[in-house]
Amino acid sequence: MSTVRTLCACLALLAAGSAAAVIRIEITQGVDDAQPIAVAPFSFEGEGGASVDVAAVIAADLARSGRFRPLAREAQPAAPDEGQRPEHLAWRAAGADSLVVGRVVRAGAGYAVRFQLFDTLRGTQLLGYSIPVGVGELRRVAHRVADMVYEKLTGQPGAFSTRIAFITEIRDADVRRYHLVIADSDGEDPRTVVQSVTPLMSPSWAPDGRQLAYVSFESRFPQVFVQDLGTGKREIVSDRPGINGAPVWSPDGKRLALTLSSGEGNPDIYLLELATKKLTRITLGPAIDTEPSWFPDGERLAFTSDRGGAPQVYEVNVRDLRSRRLSFEGDWNARPTVAPDGRSLALITREQGSFRVAALDLGTGTLRTLTEGRLDESPSFAPNGAMILYATEHKGHGILAAVSTDGRVRQRLALTEGDVREPAWSPNQPTHE
Amino acid sequence: MIKPNHALAALLLTLALAGCASTADQPAAPADQAAAVPVPAPAATSTTPVAPVQAATVQADPLAMVDAAGSPLRERTIYFEFDRSEIGAGAQRALEAHGRFLVANPTLKLRIEGHCDERGTREYNIGLGDRRAQAVRRVLMFMGVQAAQLQTVSYGEEQPAVDGHDEAAWSRNRRAELAYSR
Numbered sequence: 001m002s003t004v005r006t007l008c009a010c011l012a013l014l015a016a017g018s019a020a021a022v023i024r025i026e027i028t029q030g031v032d033d034a035q036p037i038a039v040a041p042f043s044f045e046g047e048g049g050a051s052v053d054v055a056a057v058i059a060a061d062l063a064r065s066g067r068f069r070p071l072a073r074e075a076q077p078a079a080p081d082e083g084q085r086p087e088h089l090a091w092r093a094a095g096a097d098s099l100v101v102g103r104v105v106r107a108g109a110g111y112a113v114r115f116q117l118f119d120t121l122r123g124t125q126l127l128g129y130s131i132p133v134g135v136g137e138l139r140r141v142a143h144r145v146a147d148m149v150y151e152k153l154t155g156q157p158g159a160f161s162t163r164i165a166f167i168t169e170i171r172d173a174d175v176r177r178y179h180l181v182i183a184d185s186d187g188e189d190p191r192t193v194v195q196s197v198t199p200l201m202s203p204s205w206a207p208d209g210r211q212l213a214y215v216s217f218e219s220r221f222p223q224v225f226v227q228d229l230g231t232g233k234r235e236i237v238s239d240r241p242g243i244n245g246a247p248v249w250s251p252d253g254k255r256l257a258l259t260l261s262s263g264e265g266n267p268d269i270y271l272l273e274l275a276t277k278k279l280t281r282i283t284l285g286p287a288i289d290t291e292p293s294w295f296p297d298g299e300r301l302a303f304t305s306d307r308g309g310a311p312q313v314y315e316v317n318v319r320d321l322r323s324r325r326l327s328f329e330g331d332w333n334a335r336p337t338v339a340p341d342g343r344s345l346a347l348i349t350r351e352q353g354s355f356r357v358a359a360l361d362l363g364t365g366t367l368r369t370l371t372e373g374r375l376d377e378s379p380s381f382a383p384n385g386a387m388i389l390y391a392t393e394h395k396g397h398g399i400l401a402a403v404s405t406d407g408r409v410r411q412r413l414a415l416t417e418g419d420v421r422e423p424a425w426s427p428n429q430p431t432h433e
Numbered sequence: 434m435i436k437p438n439h440a441l442a443a444l445l446l447t448l449a450l451a452g453c454a455s456t457a458d459q460p461a462a463p464a465d466q467a468a469a470v471p472v473p474a475p476a477a478t479s480t481t482p483v484a485p486v487q488a489a490t491v492q493a494d495p496l497a498m499v500d501a502a503g504s505p506l507r508e509r510t511i512y513f514e515f516d517r518s519e520i521g522a523g524a525q526r527a528l529e530a531h532g533r534f535l536v537a538n539p540t541l542k543l544r545i546e547g548h549c550d551e552r553g554t555r556e557y558n559i560g561l562g563d564r565r566a567q568a569v570r571r572v573l574m575f576m577g578v579q580a581a582q583l584q585t586v587s588y589g590e591e592q593p594a595v596d597g598h599d600e601a602a603w604s605r606n607r608r609a610e611l612a613y614s615r
Contacts, residue, residue, distance in 0.1 A: 176592075199588065199591035199592065201555060201556075201559075201589075201591065202555070202556060217588070217591070220586065221586050222559070222586070222587075242563065242585070243559055243560065243563050243587060245556050245559050246556040246559075259556060259559075259560070261560075261563050264567075265563055265564055265566070265567025265568075265570075265585070267559070267560040267563060288557060288560035288561065288564065290556045290557055290559070290560050291554060291556045291557060304554065304556075304557050306557075310516070311553070311554075311557055334553065334554045334557050335554035335555075335556070335557065348554050355552060355553065355554075374598070375551060375552065375598070377554060377555065378554075378555065393598070396598070422555065
């Protein structure tokens with residue numbers, strides 16, 4: 001009897017685990033000139049074997065970027081031993097312009113991952129590294145290798161060693177269950193940060209990637225929480241009458257910009273000094289001012305305001321509080337997200353009744369629509385600025401999708417169950433475990 | 434002796450009825466969706482006479498009055514146009530019944546929840562839902578309801594009443610919900 005019960009409990013746990021998030025990533029559009037590359041299976045040296053197929057993770061990362069076309073394993077010539085010169089001609093004949101070979105070596109309590117990147121056309125080695133790693137870190141190192149290969153071959157830093165946070169909503173009979181989940185950028189290793197039967201909203205990463213700010217309605221009123229991802233400890237940082245929403249971490253990690261209404265029906269943007277809890281009001285007036293996003297200088301915020309009658313995007317300087325309008329094309333623009341280089345914004349624009357992600361070039365003022373959905377939301381830049389993750393609708397479900405900032409590469413990240421939304425791409429620093 | 438609050442309420446009622454006659458009970462100007470499918474107004478109060486809710490004060494439990502058969506207080510959802518927070522004439526009449534009831538029962542509290550449809554961005558919708566809840570609060574306070582009796586909260590688009598991705602669902606999700614408590 002007790003065995004049966006234990007088994008049931010296990011099943012329930014498994015079900016809960018899988019419900020949290022299993023994400024399947026599908027590339028819906030890649031670039032025509034994607035670079036052909038081969039990632040040969042990594043050999044293993046020492047006792048036992050590697051728990052992670054490092055080469056498969058690297059190949060999947062490169063493929064997901066849309067900029068690479070990894071050669072299938074069946075199509076690969078025999079892999080050279082790591083440290084040996086590969087038969088460049090054979091690899092070139094198989095269709096690979098570049099080649100990654102590597103080996104996982106048992107070393108002390110962990111491993112060393114050694115790899116080389118070759119240019120098969122020139123027959124030269126482009127990269128060669130040995131990275132020591134702890135047990136359980138092989139997947140993370142595979143992402144790092146993918147980042148190094150990506151940067152060497154494209155000239156842009158990779159963003160595979162990052163994470164994403166998002167909100168899922170799963171219907172369970174009449175109960176809605178909300179989860180705030182973090183996962184690797186490839187959707188692997190999903191972990192529920194907090195769950196609730198009342199809405200969770202607006203996750204925002206601290207610049208060191210170790211904390212998240214978010215909004216929870218668990219007290220029947222909105223409150224802003226800051227939660228440490230290592231310890232799970234959390235703290236209410238804003239719990240005022242009315243709205244407590246839209247928290248975003250300043251680049252120096254010391255302040256949150258957020259929206260408060262102080263019970264007066266007048267949402268405005270404030271800065272909250274995290275150490276002292278001191279509040280500074282940034283916007284004034286009867287309009288809805290919300291959805292702040294920091295410029296990398298830490299001195300300006302882009303935000304949404306309907307002060308002109310309909311929502312448009314503005315910027316405000318947090319020192320002198322001067323503001324100016326940024327979006328002029330289109331009659332409805334909101335939810336700006338400043339690109340990592342500060343030169344453009346992603347925002348939501350309304351076009352013929354549909355809400356889509358668009359890029360606003362701050363130099364030229366040009367607005368370029370990047371997506372084709374009906375209800376696209378919550379754009380979030382990869383820290384290298386190459387991709388924008390956003391929420392969209394597919395077959396009646398909320399899913400995540402990503403589009404490259406040039407609009408050439410598209411991916412869909414489908415959750416196996418429920419609706420997923422409000423993605424937030426982590427900063428570059430690996431998170432503390 | 435008529436208290437000013439009641440005089441104001443009577444005036445509001447007159448205005449509301451006048452507005453009703455001239456606008457055929459349509460809510461405020463449609464925002465920007467001329468092509469929107471007209472939806473039967475979910476508020477069924479347009480023909481309900483305002484009951485003498487003051488009678489509630491003699492009841493042992495005023496809260497029980499809220500759900501009494503035929504009570505105008507059963508109408509506890511106010512609907513809005515897209516991206517708007519103006520209260521239509523029908524909704525205004527429903528709110529007046531609540532206003533008088535709350536004035537007559539100053540120990541009762543009312544929680545006003547503002548909601549939006551799924552269009553637009555999430556935190557902007559939190560602002561819009563807040564504006565809707567505040568619009569309802571203002572009507573009630575104008576009638577003499579004490580601020581301490583009223584609580585507002587905005588859920589934005591996070592708690593739709595109806596699933597669906599069309600105007601039929603959206604029109605039922607753009608709302609303020611009233612919930613009584615002691």
